[in-house]
Amino acid sequence: MCAILPVLWLAAAPPDAPTTAPVFEPVAVCRDAGAGGYEAFPDILRTREGELLCVFYAGFAHVSLPRWAKGGVLPPECPRAGRICLVRSTDEGRTWSRAGVVADTPLDDRDPSIMQMPDGELICNYFSHRHDDKRGYQFVHSALVRSRDGGKTWGPEQEMFRQWVCSSPIRRLSDGRLGIALYFHPGENRVRGKMVGGFSVSSDGGRTWSEPVRIGDNSDIPLDAEPDFVEVAPGRLLMLMRPAMAYSWSTDGGRTWTEPKRVGFRGDAPYLLKLRSGLLLLGHRHPGTSLHISADDGQTWGPNIQIDACTGAYPSMCELPDGSVYCVYYTEGEASDIRGVRFRATGTGIIPVPPGPRPAQ
DSSP: OOOOOOOEESSSSOTTSOOOOOOOOOEEEESOOSSSSEEEEEEEEEOTTSOEEEEEEEESSSSOSGGGSGGGOOOTTOTTSSEEEEEEESSTTSSOOOOEEEEOOSSEEEEEEEEEOTTSOEEEEEEEEEEETTTEEEEEEEEEEEESSTTSSOOOOEEEEESOBOOSOOEEOTTSOEEEEEEEOSSSSOSSSOOEEEEEEESSTTSSOOOOEEEOTTOOSOEEEEEEEEEEETTEEEEEEEETTEEEEESSTTSSOOOOEEOSSOOEEEEEEEOTTSOEEEEEESSSEEEEEESSTTSEEOOOEEEESOSOEEEEEEEOTTSOEEEEEEOOSTTOOEEEEEEEEOSSOEEEOOOOOOOOO
16 A cells, blocks of 8 residues: 555645635536436536537436436436436537437436547446335446547447446546546445445456455545546546545555545545646535645645535536636536536636637527
8 A cells, every 4th residue: 555645735724714706707508408407417528629528417306217206207308317418619618509418228327427538539437326116216337438420429338337336537547548436335235325435447448447446445434435536647646535525545556545534625526637737626516616726736735716606516627728727517406507617727726717708699
C-alpha cells in the first residue's frame, strides 16, 4: 500500500463555508427530453471534432420504475423505464440540440458518462436498476454502448460488471489503459446501506475489464460511494467518494489503494477535472452546486465556491480551447432540467464567462 498523504487547506476560511456566489446566467441545456419531464445526472464531453456532447438520465422521476409511477404503470412517454439521452452543441454551449436516445432498455438505465477514444469512437457508460418488491429497486449491472458516427447512432449494450455500478466516466490513463471508478453494496445487492468503492482497468478498449479492486472494505466512514478518479501524474491516481467526501490514493496505476480518509468537507457525486494550467477542479453537490480548487493535485483544497443554489447538482465539466470551463448540472424536482454555466478558474476562485448572444434564428 502507498502512504496516505494529509489533506490540508489553502485558505483560512472553513473549507465547507461557501464563498460569495459568482453571478451566472445558466444556459438551458435540456428542459424536456420527452421521457416524462425529469432530467438528471449529466456528463459532458468536448469531442476532438469540436462539439459538446451532454448525456443524461431521462424519465418521469428520480427513479423511473413502475413502483414510482402513478397507479404503478409506466407512462406512455416512458414505456421502458428511465433512459439515457444526449444533446449536442456546436457553439461551445450557447445553444443545444433536441434530445436523442443513447440507450433505453426495460431496466432503469441511469447515471451516464461519455468519453472519446483516440480513434474518435465514443463510449457511453451507465448502470441499471430493476424493480424489487422487498427493497424497492436493486442494482443490476453497469454497461456501455459505443458510437462510430459522433453519437448519432449507438451499438448494442455491452455488460461490464454485475452488481458493481458506475456514476463517473471511463478515463484513459497515461499508459493507454482505460480505468473506471465503481461501487457496490458488499452485503446484499441493494441500494441502501454502506457501499464500498472499486476500481477496474481495461487493456483492450473496454471490451474486457479486470476484477475490481475493492476500496473501503475496512473503513468506518459511511460511504454512499459514487466515486470519481483522476490521474494527477503518471501512475498516481486520486479517488473521491460521497458523502463524507472521502479520498483514496493509488501510486501504482490503480492496483492498490489506501484506505479512505475524510477530506474535511461534505459532498455528493464528486467530479474531477485537471486543467491544462495544472489546477485540479472538484465539482459536487452540497451546498447546492459547488466547486473546490486544488493547486497541488488534490493534496490541499481551497474553500467552497457555490455555483448555484439548486440541490440536484451531479456536476460534470470539460475544458474549452480558450482555457475556460463548461459545467453542466441538474435541478432536482418534478420539473427538473439540465443547466450549463461557463467560467475561468484561477488559483483563488472562478470568474463567470457570459454565455454570449444566441445566434439569429
